[in-house]
Amino acid sequence: MSEKSTVYNPKEIEESYYKIWEDRGYFEIDGNKAIQESGKNFCIMMPPPNVTGSLHIGHALTFTLQDIITRFKRMDGFKTLWQPGTDHAGIATQNVVEKQLLAGGITKEELGREKFLEKVWEWKAYSGGQIVHQMRKLGVSPAWSRERFTMDDGLKNSVKKAFVKYYNEGLIVRGNYMVNWCTHDGALSDIEVEFEANKGKLYHLKYFLKDSKEFLVVATTRPETYFGDTAVMVHPEDERYKHLLGKKVVLPLIDREIEIIADEHVDMSFGTGCVKVTPAHDINDYEVGKRHNLEFITIFDPSGILNEQCGEFQGRERLEVRNDVVSKLESLGFIDKIEDYENQVGHCYRCKNVVEPYISKQWFVKKEIAEGAIAKVNEHLAEFYPSHWLNSYNAWMKELRDWCISRQLWWGHQIPVFYCDACGHEWASEAESEHECPTCKASSIHQDPDVLDTWFSSGLWPFSTLGWENGDAYKGEKWNESDLKEFYPNTLLITGFDILFFWVARMMFSGEYTLGQLPFKDIYLHALVKDEHGQKMSKSKGNVIDPLDTISEYSADTLRFTLAILAVQGRDIKLSGEKLEQIRNFTNKLYNASRFLLMNANSFEDLDNIEIKTALGAYMKSRLAVAQEEVRGHFSDYRFNDAATTLYRFLWGEFCDWGIELSKADKPAILELGSIFKEAMKLLHPFMPFISEFLYQELSDTTLEAAESIMVKRYPHDLKRDEAIEQTFELVIEAIVGIRRAKANIDLGNKKIEHAYIKVADASTLKDGMKYICLLAKVENIDLTEVKIANAASDVGDNVEVFIPLSGVDLSPIIERLNHQKIKLEKEIQKLSGMLSNERFVANAPKEVIAENQKGLDDARAKMEKIESELNSLSL
Known part of the structure; x- marks a missing residue:
């Protein structure tokens, strides 16, 4: 007999058990080989966290849900792959390393590209290892031996292969486009721009007609951009301005003449009905400029520094100069008025810099790449959970624009396009470097200096990690040719809804276009984890819940089960200390149940090895069968909260509260209850892996060091219900x-x-x-x-x-107590009834007060009814 623990120490157990599980290879594809069933494969991809990051509560939810379903599938006989990895996070990682260098007085330009990248790789090694270590604290069980990084050698090959394929098939093109431009980080895709409410000003500028004292008034929130105006625009049906069409106005300060044009794009009812047109610095004006063949004048460089088009303000930063431009215009009489104005302003999602519309030569993936994915999703070849996300997916995909994939960074996958300096030929290549132009044979070659958007490589994640076009970099003991066949399409994706467009949609069209199949059969999008009041967590509010601190205080099992039981599909999670405390009490309840059982026996057989002979044993086994059926049903619909609720109800409400209580009248049933409890630990294991393993081994009179783990036992599957018992x-x-x-x-x-x-x-x-x-x-x-x-x-x-x-x-003291309560309730009912029948009170009191009083009256009447019933029964 092993020495039984007198106390459950989560920290000690979590550390020792996790190491045993991992060392034994339980997390790997063949970790459950003894119970695998032919033809049953399961694959899920870990959303690769940024190497710059640390485990936050959103990660904790994603990885918990992924681990629950993976552990369930593993125990249910599936050949299981949970693919782990991390993302190089181009903009974020480069920003971190740049700031570190600047703190030491060094710029990346001083280091040069090669030396700078060495520094980034050093940071990646440190930071990437940190988040993987933190993930282990949560008890997650991916196939760590197969861990990938979006810039490892094999995935570099995949990225080049995909790029060259799309390029050669005309889906990747380069050209001058209007893009979202961060003056710090360069080009951004639409969804990398975060719009925030801004309390600014609306500046009404006077544009005088040429050779006239008459002027038009145009309004703008960005007065410094007027240097790039190439037209003033009115609606063609606006009678106020028809006589001015074709005439010219003169721009203040710089005296450049621009024409007055007509376009139906103008809203006649807004402001004066006149708008300035700045084609090179406004998304809407960009389209107007193309329609009317206007001049496109760029007024600042990629760093936001104003150029020669801006007269005396040349050389100054575009936002810093705003007030000075306004002061100059005002002093010379070119300001009609300035109003307070609230609008939405785009910011870089990484550095929070104000984003500018900017014309730049960039690389784009054409939107046509998504046509197959759109069609197949709407043929229900993939399903969203909750289903309403299909509408969001369709809305975004059908309005999809060409995707800007080039980034002005050094850290990332360098765009595999080469240029001949001699003849100007351009070509895409999978080669590490090129030495000769394929057209003119010249050796003066250079590679495009930009790198690919991080999401380009992440979009390949469902199949690149399985060896697709990895070259020889990932073939051998851990990877083989059958991976792609066995695990693509992936079975399931679990991630937050907030990256549906960043990542999910891009994986959908990348996978479908490249391999002809959607990358997932099911897509589960969970909601946000918020604080107990439903507020989004932020450092400024001071309401951030750190999962590592929570694990330290409550245990990994408690955090996991709490997140799972709160994870209602489509509903934000309100995480509170009270809920965590409730689930910690649940773990204590389980531990105490095992102590009771072990007071009556040294060990218990597995349920498969015993015959149930007592009525109580038959009842508890039947209720376990019901729980087993419900949990399995909830797993099939990814209703993690319902599965957790079922387990909580059975283990606490049925087994602990009643099964153990009833066994006090039926001692022979205790041996059966111990076996049933062990089987219930298998049912619980995916949610609470540590305590379920601990209690299973304790009740088996062994230790994990000496025995096989519960995590590779068969999940309960054939228990039968006995409705009569x-x-x-x-x-x-x-x-x-x-x-x-x-x-x-x-x-x-x-x-x-x-x-x-x-x-x-x-x-x-x-x-x-x-x-x-x-x-x-x-x-x-x-x-x-x-x-x-x-x-x-x-x-x-x-x-x-x-x-x-x-x-x-002796009923007299009871009747006296009830009569006393009755008198108090009569007074309460009289008081509340009087208030609610007072028309003046009802007319003037807040709705909440009226509702509260009505509830008080209803409760008092219900209590009175119960007391009168009790008095009647006692007077019989």
């Missing part, structure tokens, strides 16, 4: 509760009584249950009756009525 024990429990309530009403509470009667429709159903009722309700003798018993305290349930004879019971 359930009906018996439902009546037994109802009778116990009824007698206890009736005793409490006559102040006999926990005292033993001599006699009670039970009225039930079919007396035979209780013949095997009397010993349980007598012991737990503390009654010497119980008789069954078909009629109501006079002069008795009673309790009426759904299926059972109980009666306790009142002979010999």
